[in-house]
Amino acid sequence: MPPIASDALVLKTSKLGETSKLVILLTRERGKVRAVAKGARGTRSRYQSALEPLSEVRVGLYGRQGTELFRLGQCDLVRSAFPAGGRGLETSLTLSYFAELLDAFAQEGEAEDAVYRLAIAVVRAAEEGRDIVALARYLEAWLLRLAGLYPQLDRCAACGNALPSGPLAYHHVTHGFVCASCGPASGPVLQKPVREFLREVFATAPSAVTTPPEAARVLESFHQNLIRRHLERDLRSYRVMHDVARGTA
Amino acid sequence: MDYPAPVQKLIDELRRLPGIGPKSAQRIAFHLLRGTREDAERLGGSISRLMDGIRLCRICNAITDAETCAQCTDPGRSDRTICVVEEPHDILAVERTRDFKGRYHVLHGALSPLQGIGPDELKAHGLIERVRLGGVDEVILATSPTVEGEATAAWLARLLKPLGARVTRIAMGVPVGSDLEWSDEVTIAKALEGRRDY
Ligand SMILES: [Zn+2]
Ligand SMILES: [Zn+2]
Numbered sequence: 001m002p003p004i005a006s007d008a009l010v011l012k013t014s015k016l017g018e019t020s021k022l023v024i025l026l027t028r029e030r031g032k033v034r035a036v037a038k039g040a041r042g043t044r045s046r047y048q049s050a051l052e053p054l055s056e057v058r059v060g061l062y063g064r065q066g067t068e069l070f071r072l073g074q075c076d077l078v079r080s081a082f083p084a085g086g087r088g089l090e091t092s093l094t095l096s097y098f099a100e101l102l103d104a105f106a107q108e109g110e111a112e113d114a115v116y117r118l119a120i121a122v123v124r125a126a127e128e129g130r131d132i133v134a135l136a137r138y139l140e141a142w143l144l145r146l147a148g149l150y151p152q153l154d155r156c157a158a159c160g161n162a163l164p165s166g167p168l169a170y171h172h173v174t175h176g177f178v179c180a181s182c183g184p185a186s187g188p189v190l191q192k193p194v195r196e197f198l199r200e201v202f203a204t205a206p207s208a209v210t211t212p213p214e215a216a217r218v219l220e221s222f223h224q225n226l227i228r229r230h231l232e233r234d235l236r237s238y239r240v241m242h243d244v245a246r247g248t249a
Numbered sequence: 250m251d252y253p254a255p256v257q258k259l260i261d262e263l264r265r266l267p268g269i270g271p272k273s274a275q276r277i278a279f280h281l282l283r284g285t286r287e288d289a290e291r292l293g294g295s296i297s298r299l300m301d302g303i304r305l306c307r308i309c310n311a312i313t314d315a316e317t318c319a320q321c322t323d324p325g326r327s328d329r330t331i332c333v334v335e336e337p338h339d340i341l342a343v344e345r346t347r348d349f350k351g352r353y354h355v356l357h358g359a360l361s362p363l364q365g366i367g368p369d370e371l372k373a374h375g376l377i378e379r380v381r382l383g384g385v386d387e388v389i390l391a392t393s394p395t396v397e398g399e400a401t402a403a404w405l406a407r408l409l410k411p412l413g414a415r416v417t418r419i420a421m422g423v424p425v426g427s428d429l430e431w432s433d434e435v436t437i438a439k440a441l442e443g444r445r446d447y
Contacts, residue, residue, distance in 0.1 A: 012363050018268045049435040052396045053363065080435045085396045089407060092400040096362035237362030244360070247368045248407045 003060035003073050004029060009119050010055045011103045015041065023051055023072060024103055025059065028116045032106040035061055035070040047075050053099045054081035054123050068108075084127035093244055094132045097237040098122060098139055104231055105143040118142050118206075125206040134211035140223040141201050149230055151176040153198055158182035167191050170222070187225075194218050256282070308379070310355040310372045312337045320344075320353050327351050329386040333376060333405065335359050335393060343391065351389075354379070359392055359401040373405065380412045387415045394421040394439070 006029035016022040021040035025033050040047050050057050060073035085092040102119050106112065122139045126132060144150040156163055157176020169185030171178040178185065190198070197215040200208075211219075228234065251257065256278055263274035281289050305311070306318035313319070320326060320340065330351030332343055340353050354376045358366055379385060388409050392398035406416045422440025423432050432440075 014364075048433040050433065052435075054396075077433050077435070080433075082396065082399075082435045083438075085399060089400060089403040092396065092403065093360075093362055095396075096400075100363055236365030240360065240362040240365065240367035243367040243369060244404060248404065 001062065003062050004070075005058070005060055006030060007078070007116075008057050008059050009102070009116070009123070010051055010053055010057060011099045011106075012053060013037070013040070013051050021051060025057075026102055026106050026116060026119055027059070027061075027111075028113065029111055030061075031110040031112055031115075032103070032108045033061065033070055034068065034108075035059075035063075035072040037072040037075070040072075048077070049080055049082060050075045050077040052080065052082060054084070054095055055079070056081075056120065056123070079124070079127075081123060081127070084123065087126070087129060087132075089244065089248070091126060091132045093237070093241040094136055095123070095126060097136065097235065097241055098126075100235050100237040101139060101143060101227075104235065105147055112146070114146055115143070118146070122206045128207060130207055131210055133216045134209050135206055137197075137211055137216060137219045137223065138201050138206045138209055140227065141198065141219075144223065144226055144230070145202070147230065149226055153177065153195065153202075156182055165192075166195075168195050188218065188222050190218060190222070305355075305372075308375070309353045310337075310357060310375065311340055311353060325350070328384055330389065331376070331379065331385055331387075332389045332391050334391050335398070335401070339391065351387075356392070356401070359395075359397045360404055361397050362400075368404070371401075373408070376405070377408055377412070380409055380414050385414050387417060389417050389419065391419045 006027040008025040008027040010023060011026055011032070012024040013021045016036060019039050019041050021037045023035050023037050023040075025035060027033055037047060037051060039045060040051055049055065055077055056079040058076045058078055060075075061070040062073055063070035081095060085095055098119075102115070106115055118139070122135055126135055141150060151157060151170070153168065154163055155161070156179040157171060157174040158178050159182050161179055163177060163179055168177040168190040169183050170176070170187030170189070171183065172186045191214070193212045194215040197209070197211055197219070224238070252260065259278045259281070260271075260274045263269050263277055264271060269277070281292070302314045303312060304314070306313045306321055307316050308321045309318060311318040311320065327350055331354050332349060332351055333354045333356065334340060334343065335356050335358060337355050340355065343349050343353075356371045356373055358371050360366060360368070360371070376388075380388060388405070390402040390405055392401045402418050409416050420443035421436075422443055423429060423436060429437070
């Protein structure tokens with residue numbers, strides 16, 4: 001049986017048995033898949049650095065239609081995330097967070113071209129040395145939006161009227177931004193620069209955005225709340241990222 | 250057919266060992282059944298005594314049966330250099346070179362955000378204290394040549410450099426005896442990065 005060929009991004013690997021690895025891939029053709037990479041551990045592994053997290057690869061997957069676990073055949077490195085990780089501790093840890101975020105949001109066995117293109121664009125922008133904090137907010141915003149979880153920025157979530165320009169008032173009960181007559185806000189109020197940043201996020205490529213420091217801080221907790229409500233758990237890498245930052249500050 | 254409960258229990262336990270599949274587990278169990286009671290008891294005894302008296306070295310976290318390990322007590326080794334490794338068995342790998350005459354420090358893992366392993370899960374505190382106390386000229390970071398090993402090295406460097414020690418990273422690159430042609434671009438890039446003068 002010929003393998004399924006696909007472009008893919010390596011999201012995570014874990015040890016399997018004595019010599020193998022279990023690999024979670026975000027593929028262009030099949031969405032998120034799990035595959036066994038036989039003999040992937042040890043110095044003579046034919047995969048070499050291709051299975052490091054966020055490597056962009058070209059894979060051959062073997063397995064029956066509808067299988068939940070493929071066998072990884074060839075896996076050619078297209079672009080390594082090693083240089084991006086080499087940009088420093090923050091970038092390296094944030095890239096791990098990107099991988100876990102993508103793993104959490106991607107659907108298994110379901111091709112989602114938008115998610116795949118988003119992932120590649122964000123990782124490449126990180127490699128080019130774009131501001132990693134801005135990229136984190138960018139990836140969060142887009143994954144939430146593609147999952148239908150990002151509140152509308154221009155319509156009131158309660159009455160549907162256009163929201164006037166200015167700050168955005170979040171309302172917990174309606175899970176959205178509300179106008180003055182439907183308010184007041186029960187959640188955070190996103191000031192004008194934050195709103196402006198979001199408008200930019202949803203209109204441009206990740207390599208083009210820069211976050212004003214205030215937006216980075218406000219949106220981090222705003223996004224984390226949306227993510228946590230959706231996933232109903234904390235992301236491990238997010239905690240590690242903050243533990244390291246606290247210890248080295 | 251089901252085996253008698255004690256046999257099945259042994260097979261189940263053996264299967265949890267690395268490299269032992271169901272077939273091997275069965276073979277070992279029946280080998281023991283064919284042998285003498287003394288043979289079986291000797292094996293059982295050494296397994297049950299394994300954990301008695303085994304502990305982590307008070308200084309470097311290596312596995313030892315004394316308060317401090319052989320490398321930490323050896324007067325022929327220098328305190329001025331500390332080689333940092335992820336796992337206790339990595340010490341053996343470095344020792345095989347017979348070139349390194351300094352001390353060690355075992356982290357018992359690497360920073361692994363995806364597995365939830367952060368600073369609190371690693372044994373790095375003792376290392377910082379050893380360097381802080383002074384007398385250490387160089388800390389060699391011999392963590393794995395992986396994204397996680399690199400992040401761990403970057404993290405340790407950030408903690409150690411302000412203490413005044415020279416912090417170095419082992420070179421990464423093309424394995425000895427391999428063919429350059431078959432090395433991927435990351436491997437070759439790392440090898441070029443770590444090049445030296447002749
Ligand atoms: Zn309204
Ligand atoms: Zn020791």
